[in-house]
Amino acid sequence: MTATVQAPPKTRRQVFPFTAIVGQEEMKLALLLNVIDPKIGGVMIMGDRGTGKSTTIRALADLLPEIDVVEGDPFNSDPEDPDLMSDEVRQKVEQQQPINTVKKKVQMIDLPLGATEDRVCGTIDIEKALSDGIKAFEPGLLAKANRGILYVDEVNLLDDHLVDVLLDSAAGGWNTVEREGISIRHPAQFVMVGSGNPEEGELRPQLLDRFGMHAEIRTVKEPNLRVQIVEQRAEFDGNPSDFSDKYSSEQVALQDKIVQAQKLLPSVTIDYDLRVKISEICSELDVDGLRGDIVTNRAAKAIAAFEGRTEVTIDDIRRVIVLCLRHRLRKDPLESIDSGYKVKKSVARIFGLELEE
Known part of the structure; x- marks a missing residue:
């Protein structure tokens, strides 16, 4: 029982x-x-x-x-x-x-x-x-x-x-x-x-x-964006509660989206062929162990749930796989290719997609 x-009123x-x-x-x-x-x-x-x-x-x-x-x-x-x-x-x-x-x-x-x-x-x-x-x-x-x-x-x-x-x-x-x-x-x-x-x-x-x-x-290079970030920060520091009020409806909407995604997650499925392709990519990139496969499967399901869907798509995998694998590739000190680019190249080849820059 x-x-x-x-909870006490907001004093944070x-x-x-x-x-x-x-x-x-x-x-x-x-x-x-x-x-x-x-x-x-x-x-x-x-x-x-x-x-x-x-x-x-x-x-x-x-x-x-x-x-x-x-x-x-x-x-x-x-x-x-x-x-x-x-x-x-x-x-x-x-x-x-x-x-x-x-x-x-x-x-x-x-x-x-x-x-x-x-x-x-x-x-x-x-x-x-x-x-x-x-x-x-x-x-x-x-x-x-x-x-x-x-x-x-x-x-x-x-x-x-x-x-x-x-x-x-x-x-x-x-x-x-x-x-x-x-x-x-x-x-x-x-x-x-x-x-x-x-x-x-x-x-x-x-x-x-x-x-x-x-x-x-990386540090934002675009001057207009840098100005926007600096101005936002100044506005927040000047009056935090007024600044936060401007974003309160967006905050509530995102919070609801997270709660819905957590509820939906157990019913999200990933097709067997897609799971095989994820493992093919991990194998081609010579990723040690199976952690890369497991995390990519989980992350792809999470992004599908976040967008309110119960089936994982190729695009879901493409959007998360670099985050899941780039740090698991073996480092070759003589190689200058970025590990994230190597992952994208492998994904494009195995899924038959255009290589994104």
Whole structure:
């Protein structure tokens, strides 16, 4: 039995509206598809400094509809889904004890560069555990990120060990903390978004491969667009609430579209021949493992659901496959061809399409 408590009135600071962001279509599409189907596995955004990476991610988190969470639970437990409940909440549900639920904004958790493993995963108070016989757990950032977005800026500067921990949690959906023979686990299902500047160092290929999608963004070169972006930013900084009001109907429409897409996703199908062609492309490009095939299938279904359709088309695949495969190709230091172009070339050949520039 659950009783719903109303969320407190809006007292949050204003965030730049997602629908007001000019350009960067590749990044916006990758983020939206990951929200529709978090099992795509997150997105790595590589690009120049000052291109609005963190503004866009914050805007996306702010756009998302509120979710039902168990009141007072540090893990944002879902009152309905056992896979998204902490052990304590699940016990209560099994024993049919009443639990209160509240509406809460989807969390966007920033991972600071200098974060320690304890700060990320949480800690167990050994003294309390030994003296009082209870598992005293201090939740970390992964607990707060459950059912939300975890944003790691400059992921290429993060300690490799920490990136491994994050990706393991993102892949398995659970975080386990073990100290002195005491073990605690909690749900940690989140959309992992990493960003970085290629000039500051590349990410290891095996880590890159663990991100579902890879978006590349460049500084806008078109002078008129640059002026538009600068003016928008100035207008927002001058009066955030007036600026946000101008986009409120577009924001609501996009929010509804995301909710509808999430509902429609389970009924989206992808024809067997198209699945074979996706695997043919991955094989031709010499992509290691099957993650590329799986992510491309998921992303194509998500884009079809986003557009309100239940069947995946060749065009859906064409629009997402570069995002899903470009970071999985083996790097040849002597080759100057962009990996995204290689993917497009293979797609055009196998599907018999015109090669897009």
